[in-house]
Amino acid sequence: MAQRGPSRATAGDTLAFALHVALPTLGKGVLIRRRSVLALADRMDTDARAVRTLTRLRSTYGNRPLQLKLPGRPRVVILSPEDAMEVLDNTSTPFMAASDDKQSALAHFEPGVSLASRGAERCDRRSFNEQVLASEEVSHPCAAAFETIIDDELGPLLLPPDGQLDWDTFSEAWFRVVRRVVLGEGARDDKTLTRQLAGLRKAANWAFLRPRRKRLLKAFYARLDTHLERAEPGSLASRVAASASPGDAPAHQVAHWLFAYDPAGMAVFRTLALLCADPEAYERARKERATENLGFMRACMMESLRLWPTTPAILRQTSENADLNGCAIAKGSGVIIFAPFFHRGPSAGDIAHRFTPDIWQDGQTVDQRGVFPFSAGPARCPARHLVLMTSAMALRRLIEQQWREESGAIPAGGDIPATLSPYRLIFQLR
Numbered sequence: 145m146a147q148r149g150p151s152r153a154t155a156g157d158t159l160a161f162a163l164h165v166a167l168p169t170l171g172k173g174v175l176i177r178r179r180s181v182l183a184l185a186d187r188m189d190t191d192a193r194a195v196r197t198l199t200r201l202r203s204t205y206g207n208r209p210l211q212l213k214l215p216g217r218p219r220v221v222i223l224s225p226e227d228a229m230e231v232l233d234n235t236s237t238p239f240m241a242a243s244d245d246k247q248s249a250l251a252h253f254e255p256g257v258s259l260a261s262r263g264a265e266r267c268d269r270r271s272f273n274e275q276v277l278a279s280e281e282v283s284h285p286c287a288a289a290f291e292t293i294i295d296d297e298l299g300p301l302l303l304p305p306d307g308q309l310d311w312d313t314f315s316e317a318w319f320r321v322v323r324r325v326v327l328g329e330g331a332r333d334d335k336t337l338t339r340q341l342a343g344l345r346k347a348a349n350w351a352f353l354r355p356r357r358k359r360l361l362k363a364f365y366a367r368l369d370t371h372l373e374r375a376e377p378g379s380l381a382s383r384v385a386a387s388a389s390p391g392d393a394p395a396h397q398v399a400h401w402l403f404a405y406d407p408a409g410m411a412v413f414r415t416l417a418l419l420c421a422d423p424e425a426y427e428r429a430r431k432e433r434a435t436e437n438l439g440f441m442r443a444c445m446m447e448s449l450r451l452w453p454t455t456p457a458i459l460r461q462t463s464e465n466a467d468l469n470g471c472a473i474a475k476g477s478g479v480i481i482f483a484p485f486f487h488r489g490p491s492a493g494d495i496a497h498r499f500t501p502d503i504w505q506d507g508q509t510v511d512q513r514g515v516f517p518f519s520a521g522p523a524r525c526p527a528r529h530l531v532l533m534t535s536a537m538a539l540r541r542l543i544e545q546q547w548r549e550e551s552g553a554i555p556a557g558g559d560i561p562a563t564l565s566p567y568r569l570i571f572q573l574r
């Protein structure tokens with residue numbers, strides 16, 4: 145039975161957390177990245193500062209969960225990989241994924257998504273996601289169709305008139321891939337749908353501080369429904385039609401997929417930059433192109449997500465009084481797991497700032513270090529295999545050419561920066 149509560153941060157240390165961890169994370173945009181803030185964060189390497197701040201707090205207070213000195217509901221920061229694992233393993237009781245904060249942000253564009261749902265509804269919606277996204281299968285049943293889409297859409301990027309590939313060009317093509325994978329050929333050129341979703345995500349960045357854009361929400365779902373009605377074979381929409389049951393709020397899950405494929409594109413672009421900075425790895429990836437499983441490219445993508453997690457803050461809220469490895473956490477507490485601290489901090493050890501794709505292939509137990517870019521436990525990303533499969537297919541296509549990264553964002557052989565804006569990356573044909 146837990147006796148002691150969390151360690152208590154002083155007002156000064158709470159301020160340090162707010163300034164160096166919370167503010168930059170919120171500023172960059174949790175649901176859609178703000179380009180100008182990300183550029184500034186990149187220049188200041190704000191994630192490195194965040195990791196240093198949490199490292200200092202851990203040496204001051206020890207490994208126990210740390211309660212911040214804030215008004216309102218208690219907010220507890222997790223400081224050990226064991227506690228992080230325990231929290232994630234015990235989703236949803238007592239550590240609910242659908243925290244009040246998350247619900248208020250996601251209500252702007254996908255109130256019925258599984259991550260914002262509780263109780264029986266959550267179970268229904270989670271299992272719907274697992275079915276359509278084929279959570280347990282390394283190769284998705286639509287793999288062949290997705291490969292054709294990716295080859296089609298990324299092919300033209302390989303022969304740029306000026307020899308360059310930048311984020312704007314890549315992301316246009318990437319979103320065509322996403323619309324076709326999720327909704328089929330008929331959605332290929334529906335940029336309006338992507339723009340509407342971006343508008344809603346911008347509002348969601350402000351959570352309860354901004355009123356909901358109800359008209360835009362209605363217009364977005366009306367448009368999405370017309371695409372879903374087609375249930376095009378070879379798209380996720382065809383599997384939606386085959387799996388939906390009344391409690392699933394299917395369109396809200398689909399909105400999440402369209403949204404979550406945006407950071408996946410950023411991770412692909414960063415992975416290409418990692419390969420450019422490591423010619424040996426580039427060559428290994430090129431040699432792998434003819435093979436079926438693309439294990440090395442998947443591992444490179446995992447490394448990119450370890451080095452720059454696209455979901456930096458994993459949030460939970462206790463549904464009842466909880467015992468976390470002997471520490472009593474009061475009912476209603478917000479629980480914060482800041483992924484970069486575990487991916488890049490002392491528990492990561494010597495791999496922290498290096499590109500080490502082999503850790504994902506040779507059975508090292510990265511989980512024990514608190515490294516889980518797709519989360520862990522019952523709310524673990526149900527699209528993890530699908531994301532790795534489609535990202536590896538995209539990389540396979542991109543590295544048909546020999547690229548050089550022009551901005552010098554990743555120093556060859558040196559420490560890899562903790563913050564990397566994909567917007568600054570420019571690839572030049574060699």
Ligand code: HEM
Nearest residue numbers: 258259273401404405407408455517518519523525526527
């Ligand atoms: C770089 C790509 C992605 C990463 C790193 C990622 C990571 C994550 C993480 C960390 C969570 C769990 C959050 C938590 O524990 O609170 C999550 C949840 C989820 N992800 Fe992903 N994700 C990615 C892309 C996608 C894509 C493309 C889809 C759909 C096609 C997707 C579908 C979902 C869903 C439905 C959930 C909610 C699961 C639940 O409610 O239990 N994700 N993802």
